[in-house]
Amino acid sequence: MALSSELVLDASNISVQFGGLLAVNDVSFNIPKKSVVSLIGPNGAGKTTFFNVLTGLYKPSEGKVMFGDREITDLPPHKIASIGLARTFQNIRLFGLMTAEENLLVAMHSHLKSGITSTILRTPRQRKEEKEALDSAREILDFVGIGKWASEYARNLSYGDQRRLEVARALALKPEILLLDEPTAGMNPQESSVFVDFVHRVRDARDVAILLIEHDMSVVMSVSERITVLDRGEKIAEGSPEEIRSNQRVIEAYLGKAASEGRGK
Amino acid sequence: MMATRAARKAKKATRRPASHRTWALGYLAVATVIFVVYQYALPWEGLPLPIYDFLQLWLPPTSINEALVYVICALGLNVVVGYAGLLDLGYVAFWAIGGYCAGWFMSNFFEQWNFHGLSSVASTEPGLHINFWLVLVIGGAVCAFFGVVIGAPTLRLKSDYLALVTLGFGEIIPQIFFNGEDINGFNLSNGTKGITRLDPIPTGVKDLGPFDFGSKFVIFVLLAALMVFISLQLRRGRLGRAWLAIREDELAASMMGVPLMRTKLASYAVGAVAGGIGGVAFATHVDGVYAERFNFSISIFLLAMVVLGGMGNVWGVILGAFILSWINSTGLPALGDTFNTQFGTDIDFPSFTFLLFGLVLILMILFKREGLIPESRLRMVLHEGDADEEMKPAHEEEK
Structure with missing residues (x-):
């Protein structure tokens, strides 16, 4: 576990409740300085909800988000953006x-x-x-x-x-953390592999930590130093790409969904 | 192909300031011509009578000055509606507040007090008498203050709701003046009787009374030019970009560090200042303030001017304001007189004003949605049809 002084962002015990639905359940997550980390999970796992908590769009029902030494849980989105947490959008919003x-x-x-x-x-x-x-x-x-x-x-x-x-x-925004929400959505494999290099170049040249939400497994596996897996609002695994690749719960979460989709068709 | 398109765009981008300069020169040229014609040609004995009658019927000096007051206000509304994309249906409130600032500070109305601030009025006159130029500043400042007070709770709402609440404020404020004859014994606004006989405008050379159309024309032209200048400067700066970003995509703007409330409030306040200045100007134009003149139709009227001229383009807004104001004050009545004397009928043309405006708006929306002189950016969207799928605010949530 990294020392807390090396963390640029530390979200602890985050829960988000929408009415009766617990979208995110007690998830702790951190981003070390200048790292490239990913958040993955099947559809509906709560990735985007969690992402929206970090950027201030949702307030968590429990837990807190620390940005360096500063608590940002209750800051409005534009404040969070201006102190160094910048994001892109899944469906381009230029x-x-x-x-x-x-x-x-x-x-x-x-x-x-x-x-x-x-x-x-x-x-x-x-x-x-x-x-x-x-x-x-x-x-x-x-x-x-x-x-x-x-x-x-x-x-x-x-x-x-x-x-x-x-x-x-x-x-x-001169951010310390760059949050990329499904940046390779709509890209072909060549473009995606160019993108992997691009992410590393951004990290090295701009001194930022990068958090990716991504569906494309080949991108996630080749770009990330650490991967966190969410399923039904809970964190089910966290580790290096190799660890995640062989993690039984992750395989179940993904294959289970794939199997049920197969039956549906 | 992309390269040539980009090159053309780049050229256009560098040309943009020059085109504003051309428009500005044109504006001043037209103003100068009008001034010379009315100041020197119209009183000239040698002017053939038909020309004199024609001008007096179709373009009397009062109608030009009134149009300029509308221009000033419409330019302010343009900052709110055209730049920041906030639908404001209660703009008349600021016009009224500005008008009453002139009424309070430039007349004998508050007889119980006696204060003279650089005024040219004899110091024996009771009431508050402050120099017109200072009252302009005061009217602007008071309106900016009320813009923030009204805006702070209102601007949290989105589109339709914002329109409804601004509409409410646009009704409330004139109603306060309308019924403000006796607020706990205090006469705030003189109610329906209004406040009449305002102080003349001191210019250093001579004091301008209600009938000095020519000199007041110059003042109003300069005030409108000032609003154009302010609009263009702000538009091309930090705040203007933030307004445009909010107009395009509020959520994305806030995610890029733009504080929504403060930025919207700034547009509301700037717009309100113009409303206040326009209000003071209007009060001096009609030499009084009358509560019943500040009704809802003025807000709609101003909005129609902005839409007709071209939202977001100051020159379009000036043209739109001038055309609609002229139709309202002169065009229709003059047409009615001519028509009725010609054909011996008795049709009340001015009563068709709103029918005509409705028709104009419908035709504009059908055929020229971007206005007479459109803002280049808006023209682009409105003429591309469905090629802008990706521009629609997309759904954020996972399904």
């Missing part, structure tokens, strides 16, 4: 009618300081701040490889480039 670089500038909102008056007057400080933000946005776009589309509207980008732009937008 600001389609804004250019790629504007998308990034929106994410920098909380780091910029200009108020109404200084924006109207275009004070030297405001202009300097805007220029620096724009430079930084272009740098991030170049980093993820879509620099040439900087002034293209987000909705005009290809699917793969939109995925990249989502990551770029999250990076613009």
Whole structure:
């Protein structure tokens, strides 16, 4: 077990109740600094619910989430985002009618300081701040490889480039943790394998820890240093890809579901 | 192919500020022409009588000034509706508050008090007399304050509910003024009688009374220009981007660190300031404040101006406000007079105002949803039909 000082995020004993449904039951989960960890599980396992607790969209009925030394359980989503927890969306949610670089500038909102008056007057400080933000946005776009589309509207980008732009937008928040919600959804195997390299490159160059929610097992197995498996709201296993691959409960959870689906058809 | 498209887009992006400059120059040019015509040509003896009559019938100076007041307010509403995408059906509240600021601080109404703030009115006059330019600031500030007070509980609601609650506030505030003749013995608004005879506008050269249309025209043109300037500057800054992001996808915006409440409140407050300035301007234009003028139809009227002109595009909004205001104040009555004298009929044309506006709105929604001078971004969505599947707010939950 890693020392707590090395953890960038530590969620302990999280439970989420929706009416009579216990969507997440007493799950503890942490993210070590600069690691790549994954959260997997069959459909309905509570992955996204848990994810939404981390980003502040849901408040857990029990448990608490620590970000470094700071408790973030009750912080609103925009606060959590601005102190360093950035996410992407399973079904891309870019600001389609804004250019790629504007998308990034929106994410920098909380780091910029200009108020109404200084924006109207275009004070030297405001202009300097805007220029620096724009430079930084272009740098991030170049980093993820879509620099040439900087002034293209987000909705005009290809699917793969939109995925990249989502990551770029999250990076613009200067996060310590990057949460990727099914980032390879809709990608073909080649694109997925390029993505695995991309994740490691992001982690190394940007000093972030990465949490993936992912369905594609080949991606999960090749990208993660640690995998946590949820089933019906409970944590049933946690360990290295090798450990998870041979874990009996994990196999049951997945094969059981596959078998019942087979009968259904 | 993508490359050429991107190149074209990039060119367009660099051209955008220049096009605003062109529009601004056009605006000032038109304003100058109007000013010269009305200030010098109209009073000129040599002007052929038919031209004089034509202008007086179809474009009297009062109608231009009234239109400008609508322009100022519509520009404010545009910040709320066009930029931040919040449907506000109670904007008339700010117009009323601004109007009463002028009524309170620029007349003999509060006889019990006597205060003169840089006013050109004789100091023997009772009541609060504050310089028009200061009252503009006060009206804007008071409205910004009320914008925040009204907005704080209201803006937590989404779309339809927000519209309903703003509609409620748009009714409540004018009603307070309407019935404010005797609040525990205190006369707040003089009720239905309203507050009349406002102080003239001091300009340093001469004091402008209610009939100085030409000079007030200049003042209103400059106030509208100020609102355009503020809108464009904000739009291209940190706050404007956040507004656009909220308009597109609230959840994604909050997940990217944009505080929803504060950002929406900022748009509401900026819009309210314009409403306040417009209210003060309107009060000086009609030389008084009358509670029954601040009714719900004004809110709808302003919204129609923004939609007709092109939500989010200041130049479109100016055009929309001018057209609708002109139809309302001059176009229809003048058409009615001409028609009735021509054919000996007795049709009450102005009573068809709202029929006509309804028709205009329906036609706009059917054929030109993005407005007369559309914002480039909106035009893109509205003309692509169903190619924007992925733009719809998607369902977040696992099934």
